Amino acid sequence: MMQVVILAGGMGTRLREITGDLPKPLAPIAGSTLLGRQLDLIAASSLTDVVILSGYRADLIADYCGDGSKWGLSVRCIAEAQPRGTAGAVLDALDALQDTFIVMYGDVVLDVDLDRLVDAHRTHATSGTILVHPNDHPFDSDIVEVDAEGMVTRIRGYPHPEGEDLPNLVNAGLYVLERRGLAELTGLPPKPDFGKHVFAAMLDQGASLYGYRSPEYIKDAGTPERLAKTGRDIASGKVSALSLRSKAPAIFLDRDGVLNREVGLISRPENLELYPGVGETVARINRSTFRSVVVTNQPVIARGDCTVEELGRIHARLDTLLARDHAYVDALYYCPHHPDKGFPGEVAHLKFECDCRKPATGLVLQAAEELQIDLGRSWLIGDTTTDMELARRCGLQFILVETGHGGRDGRFPGASTLTARDLSEAVDIILGPRAAEARAN
Ligand SMILES: [Zn+2]
Numbered sequence: 338m339m340q341v342v343i344l345a346g347g348m349g350t351r352l353r354e355i356t357g358d359l360p361k362p363l364a365p366i367a368g369s370t371l372l373g374r375q376l377d378l379i380a381a382s383s384l385t386d387v388v389i390l391s392g393y394r395a396d397l398i399a400d401y402c403g404d405g406s407k408w409g410l411s412v413r414c415i416a417e418a419q420p421r422g423t424a425g426a427v428l429d430a431l432d433a434l435q436d437t438f439i440v441m442y443g444d445v446v447l448d449v450d451l452d453r454l455v456d457a458h459r460t461h462a463t464s465g466t467i468l469v470h471p472n473d474h475p476f477d478s479d480i481v482e483v484d485a486e487g488m489v490t491r492i493r494g495y496p497h498p499e500g501e502d503l504p505n506l507v508n509a510g511l512y513v514l515e516r517r518g519l520a521e522l523t524g525l526p527p528k529p530d531f532g533k534h535v536f537a538a539m540l541d542q543g544a545s546l547y548g549y550r551s552p553e554y555i556k557d558a559g560t561p562e563r564l565a566k567t568g569r570d571i572a573s574g575k576v577s578a579l580s581l582r583s584k585a586p587a588i589f590l591d592r593d594g595v596l597n598r599e600v601g602l603i604s605r606p607e608n609l610e611l612y613p614g615v616g617e618t619v620a621r622i623n624r625s626t627f628r629s630v631v632v633t634n635q636p637v638i639a640r641g642d643c644t645v646e647e648l649g650r651i652h653a654r655l656d657t658l659l660a661r662d663h664a665y666v667d668a669l670y671y672c673p674h675h676p677d678k679g680f681p682g683e684v685a686h687l688k689f690e691c692d693c694r695k696p697a698t699g700l701v702l703q704a705a706e707e708l709q710i711d712l713g714r715s716w717l718i719g720d721t722t723t724d725m726e727l728a729r730r731c732g733l734q735f736i737l738v739e740t741g742h743g744g745r746d747g748r749f750p751g752a753s754t755l756t757a758r759d760l761s762e763a764v765d766i767i768l769g770p771r772a773a774e775a776r777a778n
Contacts, residue, residue: 338386339455341379341436344423345372345443346392351560362443363401364564367571368501371558372401374571380408380581382451387412387435389443390426392659422528431516439573440512440531446567447511447555450581455513461487464518464544467536468551471505471656471665473623478507479532481548484571485645489546492536502606504649505656505665506548509555518544552628552667552708554579578626586714587722588622588767589628589701589733592633594720594741595760596655602636604643606654612740614663618761623664625768627715628708631669632700632727638673639687640680645673653778668708696726696749701733718747718763722749 347361362372365603369377372389379387385655387410391398394497395416405412415433417426427440437458439451449468458466469481480493480503497503512531522538529535536546554576558567570576578585583744593599596619598610622629637643643651652669674691675683704713717728720741726749728735736755737744744756757763765771 338435338437339384340386340388340438341384341441341451342427342430342434342438343372343387343389343441343443344426345374345389345398346420346423346426347444347559348393348418352564354560355564360391360398360443361559363397364444364558366446366558366564366568367580370401371446371466372398374446375441375443376402376405376408376410376412378448378628379451384439384451384455385410385454386435387499388430388438388652390417390421390430391415392417392426411617414752416454418453420528420532421542423715424525424529424531427514428519428525428529431520433728434516436516438514438516441558442510444559445510445555446556446558446571447554447583448576448577449511449551450582453581454549454551456729458513458547461545461547463488463547464515464539465536466513466549468509468555469506469510469548470509470553471508471550471557473620473660473665474501475505475507475656475660475665480504481506481508481551483548487550489536489540489548492532492540494533502650502653503660504653505660506550508536510557510738510746511555523671527665544669550668551581552579553581556755575626579628581709584709584711585626585628587630587667587704587708587710587716588764589704589715589717590619590629590631590760591717591719591721592631592655592669594743595718595738596631599720599741602642603639604637604647609651609654609658611655611658612759614759614761615729616659616664618764619659619664620662621764621768621771627767628668628710629666630704630708631671632695632717633669633671634695634703634723635671635673635695636675639675639684641684642681648673658685670704672697672700675755689735696723696730698727698730701727701731716767717755718760720744721746722751725749725751736766738763 363370367551399414402412482491558564672693674687676690678688717733718736720738740759
């Protein structure tokens with residue numbers, strides 16, 4: 338059995354100019370309310386049992402939801418006796434909850450495939466699953482570090498040390514939790530917060546947490562500006578377009594020679610330098626309804642030039658440089674393999690003919706599966722004939738950029754019909770020129 342718990346206790350002080358004395362979850366948006374949209378989303382999943390933890394004006398929340406039958410759901414409201422913080426409200430209500438439940442904040446706009454999230458939680462059989470995503474302001478967000486299998490290794494609360502590279506993976510505020518894992522926790526403060534206290538305590542006390550990475554829309558709407566922005570995103574169709582409930586197109590990006598200067602194999606973070614304007618251009622992709630996915634061959638791993646951990650630091654550098662322009666990539670897939678054996682220092686078990694080294698299709702097909710990508714409406718931007726060949730094999734539209742190798746590598750035959758000076762011009766071809774985009778906004 339599985340339940341959804343909505344945290345609806347917030348007063349909404351910052352929204353008062355819009356909501357008057359309404360509690361925050363009842364803030365009006367796109368012809369509904371924040372809470373109404375969440376109940377619509379739950380109704381679209383296989384989940385039917387909802388518990389709303391209310392506080393401020395609990396009477397209004399209860400009146401609004403009734404028994405949930407309006408949504409085809411079973412809704413029960415529990416008013417907290419005293420404000421105890423977001424996690425405190427859940428801990429106080431544990432006896433009324435089922436063994437496994439989703440926790441959703443009542444002041445966010447989201448369109449997440451909840452069944453898919455629940456499946457991932459069940460597959461990994463952890464005490465908790467945190468939906469994680471890159472965002473456009475990681476420097477003032479809680480960063481979630483995960484290992485190669487997606488298991489959470491550490492949560493780094495902000496503020497972050499000046500000048501440190503940060504992997505852009507942020508706690509999005511949507512969880513699947515096991516009641517037993519929470520009941521056993523000790524040493525929490527009186528008003529615990531999930532991000533700041535509960536997950537850290539779980540990791541300290543040996544519980545396992547899975548970081549479920551998703552490109553879906555989930556944003557706080559708790560200020561008048563954010564409420565207006567999320568309302569516009571609903572109206573433009575962006576919120577639903579990014580959901581994993583349906584397929585979306587992607588812009589696949591090669592790394593070296595497209596995003597960052599081609600300087601040969603990169604085995605240290607300081608050797609990664611973005612071309613001018615790349616951050617702004619990737620931010621334009623982020624504002625569109627295209628997913629953004631980097632696919633890159635990194636034989637440095639098989640050659641023994643750097644470890645997977647060191648490659649992680651190089652990609653934290655990439656994330657950090659992009660984040661300076663409020664840009665991010667939804668996902669990055671790399672091939673660590675290399676076919677030719679017999680070099681000193683190599684990692685022998687990675688030396689074979691894999692199915693992911695470009696132009697093999699493995700990375701693109703894995704991304705398409707994991708991110709619900711419609712390849713027929715997607716693009717690849719690259720600087721080599723290897724990328725051109727990859728696009729041909731996957732049925733992607735291809736744009737060759739003149740940066741990096743500029744198509745002069747001569748590995749595969751064929752000519753690209755579309756060329757662009759650089760990434761920015763390539764994205765103009767796909768999204769339309771920047772001036773037109775500015776008018777559309
Ligand atoms: Zn490979």
